[in-house]
Every structure is written in C-alpha cells, then in structure tokens.
Amino acid sequence: MKLGARILKTGIAIVLSLYLAYLLHSPSPVFAAIAAIFAIQPTIYRSYLTIIEQVQGNIIGAILAVVFVLLLGNHTIVIGLAAIIVITLNLKFKLENTIGLSLVTLISIMEAPGSDFITFAAIRFSTIMIGVFSAFIVNLVFMPPKYENKLYLKIGSTTEEIIRWIRLSIRHDYDHQLLKTDIGKLKENIKSIEQFYTMYKEERSYFKKNLLEKSRKLVVYRQMTIAARKGLDTLKRIHRFENELLLLPEPFKEAIQEQLDSLIYQHEQIMLQFIGKIPITTASPVEKVSTDKKLLFDLFLVHQKEFAADDDNQHLYHTMQIVASIIDYSEQVEHLDVLITSFHSFHHNEISIEEESNQ
Structure with missing residues (x-):
C-alpha cells in the first residue's frame, strides 16, 4: 500500500x-x-x-x-x-x-x-x-502531484496492455480466464484515466502560452483515451467472438490479423511520437495508418453473400461486430495521429513526461 x-x-x-x-x-x-x-x-x-x-x-x-x-x-x-x-x-x-x-x-x-x-x-x-x-x-x-504525468503514464500503460492482448488474441495464443480478468482491470484503468483527465483539466494555467498548450494537450489526451477505449472494445469483441473468428475463411482471418497488426503497431508509434521518442513523419495520416478498411469491408461483403441463404445469421452478425470495431478503432487512431501532428506543429519539444513518477 x-x-x-x-x-x-x-x-x-x-x-x-x-x-x-x-x-x-x-x-x-x-x-x-x-x-x-x-x-x-x-x-x-x-x-x-x-x-x-x-x-x-x-x-x-x-x-x-x-x-x-x-x-x-x-x-x-x-x-x-x-x-x-x-x-x-x-x-x-x-x-x-x-x-x-x-x-x-x-x-x-x-x-x-x-x-x-x-x-x-x-x-x-x-x-x-x-x-x-x-x-x-x-x-x-503542498502542491498536488503532476496529473499530466499520471494521466499520460496511465494512458500509456493501459494502451500497451490492450495492444499486447490484441496481439495475442488474434493469434489465439492466450489464457481465456486471464484475459477475462484483465479486461475487467482494463475497464477500471479507463475509469482511472477519466479521473486523472478531470484533475489535469482542473489544474490552473496562469500564462496565455501555457493555457493554449494545455488546451491542445487536453484535446490530445481526450483522443488518446477514446482510442484506448476503442482498442479495448475491439479486444472484447475478439475475445467474445473467438469461435466466429476461427470459422472465418482463411483469407479473411489473415486479413483481420494483418490489419490489426498494422493498426496496433501504428497506435504504439503515435503514442511514442507524442513524447518525442520517435520523430513525427511527414506522411499523411491516411498513408501512415495502413489499415485497409475497404479490404475488410469487401471481405465481409463476400462472406455475407456466402451466408445469405442461411437462416441462422448469428455468425454473420458477430463477424460484423468484429469488423465494425476494428474500423472504428482505426478511425480513432487516425484522428489521434492528426491531433498529435497538429500539436507538434505548434509546440516543439514541449512534452515532458517523467516516467519514474509512475513507480
């Protein structure tokens, strides 16, 4: 304690x-x-x-x-x-x-x-x-702790955990009970992030420059939270509908795995770009986030036609939820990329996160 x-x-x-x-x-x-x-x-x-x-x-x-x-x-x-x-x-x-x-x-x-x-x-x-x-x-x-540090580190650790579980889940290489337990913990982490966000938002800024910077940071941190939540939603869908994933045609399964691998890798890179650990690239957000939403959607439509005559469409409905959650997650990561790129165009080398404060 x-x-x-x-x-x-x-x-x-x-x-x-x-x-x-x-x-x-x-x-x-x-x-x-x-x-x-x-x-x-x-x-x-x-x-x-x-x-x-x-x-x-x-x-x-x-x-x-x-x-x-x-x-x-x-x-x-x-x-x-x-x-x-x-x-x-x-x-x-x-x-x-x-x-x-x-x-x-x-x-x-x-x-x-x-x-x-x-x-x-x-x-x-x-x-x-x-x-x-x-x-x-x-x-x-007695000045309060630096809630920005706590906020970013909580978002970062939660995002890393979500990404790790997604990477394992799409390869079906995980303990079901352990993942179920961790999903509950990740939900609590999201609630903690919301609390830290509120506390950071309540911290006063007394100079105009700091006020503008903080306003932009708040937008970025809010989007980081949304992206993490969408990642968690995707993880829950993959976990809940694992059997549906296993029953998909091989090209469809491979496409989902490739797209998710690309998406979570990009999410990791964007989080590191924010604190300056890797440079901001000049490519457009569409080029940087290589999730092919059209490919996933087209594969789903092909799959849907195969099950069109089937009276029991539960499998199809569940597959649709998986694809929709991946696309939604991808769009939130794209938006986060845009916001972070925009932030760094106004504020160069102004992100200071003390990693030891998380210990």
Whole structure:
C-alpha cells in the first residue's frame, strides 16, 4: 500500500487545524480537525471550490441551528427536523458535497446551548471554519502531484496492455480466464484515466502560452483515451467472438490479423511520437495508418453473400461486430495521429513526461 499525497495532506491538515484551534483557545478543537478532513481536496482548484461551498454550507447549518434553538429548543426531535431542512437546502442550492460538514456544524451548535448561546454558536462556527481554511492552506502549500504525468503514464500503460492482448488474441495464443480478468482491470484503468483527465483539466494555467498548450494537450489526451477505449472494445469483441473468428475463411482471418497488426503497431508509434521518442513523419495520416478498411469491408461483403441463404445469421452478425470495431478503432487512431501532428506543429519539444513518477 502506497502512502498517497492526499493521505499525507489530510494528516497535515488535521495537525494544522488542531494547532490553530489550540492557539486560538477554541473550547472544542476536535471540530476543526473534522472540518479539515471534509475539506481536503486533490487539487488547488477543487480546494478553492470546496472552501466556497463549505462556507455557504456551514452558514446554512449555523443559521438554522441558531434559529431552531431560539424558537424550538434543542430537543432530539428538533435536531432531527433541523437536519432534514439543512439537507434539503443544501440540495436545493446544489451544495451536495457540503451536506456532511453542514450537519456537523448544525449538531455541534445545537447540542449544548447555554445562557450565552449566540456566542457559543459563533465560536463553534469559527472553529469549524478554522478546519476548512487549514485544509485550503495545506492544499496551497503542498502542491498536488503532476496529473499530466499520471494521466499520460496511465494512458500509456493501459494502451500497451490492450495492444499486447490484441496481439495475442488474434493469434489465439492466450489464457481465456486471464484475459477475462484483465479486461475487467482494463475497464477500471479507463475509469482511472477519466479521473486523472478531470484533475489535469482542473489544474490552473496562469500564462496565455501555457493555457493554449494545455488546451491542445487536453484535446490530445481526450483522443488518446477514446482510442484506448476503442482498442479495448475491439479486444472484447475478439475475445467474445473467438469461435466466429476461427470459422472465418482463411483469407479473411489473415486479413483481420494483418490489419490489426498494422493498426496496433501504428497506435504504439503515435503514442511514442507524442513524447518525442520517435520523430513525427511527414506522411499523411491516411498513408501512415495502413489499415485497409475497404479490404475488410469487401471481405465481409463476400462472406455475407456466402451466408445469405442461411437462416441462422448469428455468425454473420458477430463477424460484423468484429469488423465494425476494428474500423472504428482505426478511425480513432487516425484522428489521434492528426491531433498529435497538429500539436507538434505548434509546440516543439514541449512534452515532458517523467516516467519514474509512475513507480
């Protein structure tokens, strides 16, 4: 188990919030620590959004707590009713992420009213806000990891794994159960890529040049993700309809294998071109991606005519799915090639991926 940055930041935020609460002589510093746990975020931008939402949510919780105690007291049923209204208001104002801390604020204020209740409520509210601001400070001081590195390396490793399995699958040289397990893992990897993409997108750029470069990178990374997903779809079709592949005429099988070999090789080359490990070629994308979609389609039509009189067309339908997924995958790789070539025409030698950060 790795000690992630967010785990470390959470611990530091708790320490800082408790220290500040003790320093300011807060009677209940534990509430500052609880607030810090709720408020810690993986990126500075999310932390900024969180602090705005948490302030709003805590104000809602604090105001309702004061109103309910002054009007109805702090009976258990009253606290429950106030909690329902707090949740409703947070949902109404689209502050779903603040519901937990709003309820903490509400209960912490309502649970022990005394003769000087307003002062008590203000102190509790301030203590909780100490925790929120402590988390924000930690997010500012302890810079988040380079999500671009994590994003590219995750895309790269996932793409490599997909390509490796496609290469084995079209030769029918693999363990079925192992591939089935790995397909599930690859699906999870795609979800992780989406999360890293969102975090990288949320990172702020403060200079116009960096903003333009990042905007173009986002387009490229999005297409890399789409291409990887289409590759995974192709792999799933090959795995699911392996029997149909085996029953195809030999020329058709050989054509599928050759086209897929060419396609996954080109996909590998394009990924390396992006980070400058191999030079960008001057050939057009159509020339570089040598998948012959017309050949595959023509072979399928010939195959379709052979099965035209057959009442059971399941084999034909499954073959059509395989061919369609290969063509779709090919088109996405072609588009990725166009985007990367275009990117490098604007930004020369500006891709810096630290491979060791994946370890």
